[in-house]
Amino acid sequence: MELTEVEFWDEYWANCRLPNVVDGNFSFDRCLRDELLRSLAGCRGEVLEVGCVPGKWLAFMAEDMGLVPSGIDFSKSGVECTLRNLEMLGIEHGRIVCGDFLKLPADRRFDVVLSLGFIEHFSDVDAVVGRHLDWLKPGGTLVLGVPNFRGVYGPIQAVLDKTVLDKHNLEIMSTSFFEELGPRFDLILKSVAYIGSFEPLLPMGRPGVTGPAQFFVKAFLRVCTYIRRLRLFDRLNSRFFSSYILAVYTRES
Numbered sequence: 001m002e003l004t005e006v007e008f009w010d011e012y013w014a015n016c017r018l019p020n021v022v023d024g025n026f027s028f029d030r031c032l033r034d035e036l037l038r039s040l041a042g043c044r045g046e047v048l049e050v051g052c053v054p055g056k057w058l059a060f061m062a063e064d065m066g067l068v069p070s071g072i073d074f075s076k077s078g079v080e081c082t083l084r085n086l087e088m089l090g091i092e093h094g095r096i097v098c099g100d101f102l103k104l105p106a107d108r109r110f111d112v113v114l115s116l117g118f119i120e121h122f123s124d125v126d127a128v129v130g131r132h133l134d135w136l137k138p139g140g141t142l143v144l145g146v147p148n149f150r151g152v153y154g155p156i157q158a159v160l161d162k163t164v165l166d167k168h169n170l171e172i173m174s175t176s177f178f179e180e181l182g183p184r185f186d187l188i189l190k191s192v193a194y195i196g197s198f199e200p201l202l203p204m205g206r207p208g209v210t211g212p213a214q215f216f217v218k219a220f221l222r223v224c225t226y227i228r229r230l231r232l233f234d235r236l237n238s239r240f241f242s243s244y245i246l247a248v249y250t251r252e253s
């Protein structure tokens with residue numbers, strides 16, 4: 001079962017800022033960028049991003065890693081934004097398909113299949129991972145990234161807006177989930193790690209303040225956004241406060 005609906009994403013991407021690129025001044029982008037460069041060093045060929053809007057990671061993988069980018073997303077406004085973004089950035093790309101990933105037939109295979117913030121929106125995650133593999137060449141690389149709404153983020157997000165937690169499958173937000181996933185799919189785990197250190201922009205709130213707890217949490221996060229400009233915290237990671245989990249697998253040939 002999917003925990004979000006297409007209408008939610010259409011509205012989410014309706015006012016997407018363009019051009020939209022990976023920004024080294026933003027702590028989360030910087031940490032994910034560095035981990036992708038490290039863990040995908042040596043990858044060549046074509047990459048498919050599942051849930052690809054707004055295309056900033058596709059642009060990054062094309063420009064900095066030499067991969068030919070394609071993507072799938074079911075949000076019409078999101079796909080339009082992605083196409084405009086790639087065009088503005090002058091990125092040559094393969095297909096950017098608007099469609100439901102769970103229903104689209106896998107009509108070709110890629111060297112790298114990647115999703116960032118996708119699989120945690122489903123209750124039956126194994127089925128969704130299986131569909132990623134339908135698009136992956138034997139010997140290819142599978143990259144799965146999810147936010148970590150466990151640890152300190154659970155209570156923080158509950159104060160700001162609990163409905164956000166309901167849209168995420170919290171059970172998969174641990175490195176042990178990704179370690180155990182590999183053998184179920186004949187995947188060799190190359191790396192899995194908590195990354196991103198503490199990220200004050202991960203918790204999502206509505207505009208305004210509804211009480212003292214929200215006031216305190218919002219003020220605390222605001223102060224942290226300044227502190228997180230310092231790169232020295234990037235390497236400080238733990239399951240309690242790191243904002244993201246990135247797992248990289250090789251598919252057996």
Ligand SMILES: C[S@@+](CC[C@H](N)C(=O)[O-])C[C@H]1O[C@@H](n2cnc3c(N)ncnc32)[C@H](O)[C@@H]1O
Binds near residue numbers: 054075099102121
């Ligand atoms: C958290 S966003 C991913 C953001 C993006 N990859 C990034 O970090 O730059 C998840 C994306 O998955 C898309 N999505 C969710 N369910 C989908 C489905 N069943 N088929 C295709 N796309 C889907 C949404 O429209 C949304 O754009």
